[in-house]
Amino acid sequence: MAFLTEDKLVIVGAGGAIGSTMVQTALTMQLTPNVCLYDVYAPGMEGVMEEMFHCGYDGVNLTATTDVAEAFKDAKYIISSGGAPRKAGMTREDLLAGNCKIAEDLGKNIKQYCPDVKHVVVIFNPADLTGLVTLLYSGLKPSQVTTLAALDSTRLRSELTKKFGVKSSEITGCRTYGGHGEAMAVFGSKVMVAGKALSDLIGTPEFTQEDWEKLRHDVVQGGAKIIELRGRSSWQSPAYCSVEMIRSVMGGEKFQWPAGTYVSNDKYNHIMMAMDTTLDENGCTYKMPEGTPEEMAALDASYEHLCKMRDELVTLQIVPEISKWGEINPNLK
């Protein structure tokens, strides 16, 4: 059986909904035989191990532990969904303090047990902030830590697919940038629907301005809709897209959606948010998104929203003030 790499992949939160689905997806995609499950809740993880054995995968070397030192030893890739999920009526931001404390530990554990890790994907919410805190305390380079921000873009394409009744492959250029929260910036100006520019379709009787506003609202509320329908936070799509991200940095197929990445330039700084990214064996690189003045203003607003949450982390003493970040991680000066 041909695996993409032999490198060790650690799934953090492996006993949970997203984590267990990631284990299965990574094995099904044949990314690496060496998959290690790590969770603080042993029975859940044991159940996942049993299920994976019952799948009957050939040639895999699955391990599971609640000991972080053992889990992270020799890890080359980590994906973490190890944190609390939101429940009905909660926003992602409601998880800020608890999950960012977990992110601080995650970063410190990476620094202590696997400083040679190649790439880390952070999923647990609010992912822009948990990813930022993980990067800060891990000592890794900005190109080595990304967050799952793709679902807002896949949801944009999915809503347009439903609306226009065309194949999803006929809809291109769907992008949301900025935070993976309710203040995300939905970019429609580069979207093509079966060869026609979406911007030319908006305002026609077939697709009125109100229809477009409702569709954008549905994109932003896509995660909440899953909680409403299934009684819990989404798990299949975050698992799939995160494993696709790690496949891409392992040198596999190119990841086609935006990732959350560390941004520090003239306009936005000391923040993690979705940008126009490329993921490959060198990690993550980004370009500034291009859009209409309204879209860029929405991105500015999303950035401001993230800055407020970042500043709250300073008040909560989870991170020090920005001027001191370089002392913890010299890559973030």
Ligand SMILES: NC(=O)c1ccc[n+]([C@@H]2O[C@H](COP(=O)([O-])OP(=O)(O)OC[C@H]3O[C@@H](n4cnc5c(N)ncnc54)[C@H](O)[C@@H]3O)[C@@H](O)[C@H]2O)c1
């Ligand atoms: N970024 C995204 O697009 C996106 C989408 C959906 C869900 N999420 C987030 O992903 C996270 C996980 O969701 P889920 O549905 O799998 O939740 P879950 O409760 O099913 O699983 C979480 C698992 O993490 C474990 N865990 C908790 N703290 C841990 C720690 N410190 N170290 C290791 N493991 C720990 C728990 O024991 C549990 O098994 C949530 O924060 C959720 O909000 C993100």
